[in-house]
Amino acid sequence: MTDPIASTALRATRLGRRFRSGWALRDCDFDLPAGRITALVGPNGAGKSTLFHLATGLLRPTTGEISVFGADPVTAEARDRTAFLAQDKPLYPRFTVDETLRFGRELNRDWDQATAERIVRAGDISLDARVGTLSPGQCTRVALALAFGKRPGLLLLDEPLADLDPLVRIEAMGLVMAEVAERGITVVLSSHVLSELENVCDHVLLLKHGGVRLQGDAQQLCDDHLLLTGRADGSREDGLPPGLGGATVVESTVTGRQVTALLRTDGHPVDALADDRWVTEIPSLEDLLLAYLRSAPAGTATTEAAA
Numbered sequence: 236m237t238d239p240i241a242s243t244a245l246r247a248t249r250l251g252r253r254f255r256s257g258w259a260l261r262d263c264d265f266d267l268p269a270g271r272i273t274a275l276v277g278p279n280g281a282g283k284s285t286l287f288h289l290a291t292g293l294l295r296p297t298t299g300e301i302s303v304f305g306a307d308p309v310t311a312e313a314r315d316r317t318a319f320l321a322q323d324k325p326l327y328p329r330f331t332v333d334e335t336l337r338f339g340r341e342l343n344r345d346w347d348q349a350t351a352e353r354i355v356r357a358g359d360i361s362l363d364a365r366v367g368t369l370s371p372g373q374c375t376r377v378a379l380a381l382a383f384g385k386r387p388g389l390l391l392l393d394e395p396l397a398d399l400d401p402l403v404r405i406e407a408m409g410l411v412m413a414e415v416a417e418r419g420i421t422v423v424l425s426s427h428v429l430s431e432l433e434n435v436c437d438h439v440l441l442l443k444h445g446g447v448r449l450q451g452d453a454q455q456l457c458d459d460h461l462l463l464t465g466r467a468d469g470s471r472e473d474g475l476p477p478g479l480g481g482a483t484v485v486e487s488t489v490t491g492r493q494v495t496a497l498l499r500t501d502g503h504p505v506d507a508l509a510d511d512r513w514v515t516e517i518p519s520l521e522d523l524l525l526a527y528l529r530s531a532p533a534g535t536a537t538t539e540a541a542a
């Protein structure tokens with residue numbers, strides 16, 4: 236039998252963090268599987284950065300616990316295995332690239348100089364260049380070289396590509412994915428660009444108002460839902476037909492006479508949708524995440540002005 240602790244990279248139990256302004260995270264329970272790429276999604280202020288800071292030991296929980304491969308994030312064991320990259324990459328502009336990598340080598344016992352140099356050289360960046368003279372895309376590459384040079388088991392990426400133009404962004408994402416695939420690194424990636432997550436992530440953690448709203452295997456979550464369109468039924472306010480059985484309405488929008496809805500069915504057939512008035516399909520990951528991000532608390536419908 237697999238050891239559930241060994242196969243879990245990041246685990247939170249009743250995790251909460253309060254600031255003066257209130258709770259940033261509250262009562263969060265989740266397990267992020269090792270060797271997978273998790274999309275960490277949530278609206279502004281949902282608590283994503285707070286979660287990264289708790290996972291790296293930069294912040295301590297107010298309540299509950301968080302562990303990295305079973306260890307407290309402030310321990311050397313956890314720190315050695317974790318690399319963290321945020322949008323504001325903490326590089327010293329006066330250092331050369333070579334000095335920056337030397338800094339990484341001195342701070343990390345298990346440093347992989349060959350990988351770090353390869354990542355830098357692949358971007359045509361001279362080791363003698365001063366960091367302050369590099370473009371944002373080149374700085375990202377150097378920051379990624381530092382992160383991968385650490386040989387991390389867990390790579391935490393807090394919107395590290397947000398300031399890059401689309402082409403550089405695609406290139407940087409390609410670099411991350413190639414390195415991750417080669418080494419079986421666990422990744423938690425936060426991004427507001429949902430279309431980008433679809434191709435790279437196979438697990439999902441969606442936060443809203445400081446709580447876990449959705450989590451699980453990305454494909455399974457899509458399979459557990461139905462995207463539905465059809466002519467609004469007059470018998471319910473949300474335009475959906477009566478008799479949806481055990482299905483939960485995540486979001487429904489009535490536009491004119493048309494209703495679009497996302498239902499959680501957990502794979503069970505819904506008889507009320509069997510007739511040809513309704514078109515149903517498995518949602519894409521982007522459709523699924525958007526519906527949960529937009530949705531009011533369970534069961535509330537939104538009605539848009541008639542077109």
Ligand SMILES: Nc1ncnc2c1ncn2[C@@H]1O[C@H](COP(=O)(O)OP(=O)(O)OP(=O)(O)O)[C@@H](O)[C@H]1O
Nearest residue numbers: 254255256259277278279280281282283284285286
């Ligand atoms: N150091 C801090 N001091 C006080 N409040 C904070 C601090 N850090 C975060 N918060 C508050 O905690 C809440 C969650 O913030 P957090 O930055 O974790 O959200 P986020 O999901 O990363 O948002 P974004 O997508 O905008 O980056 C917000 O209300 C924020 O104002």
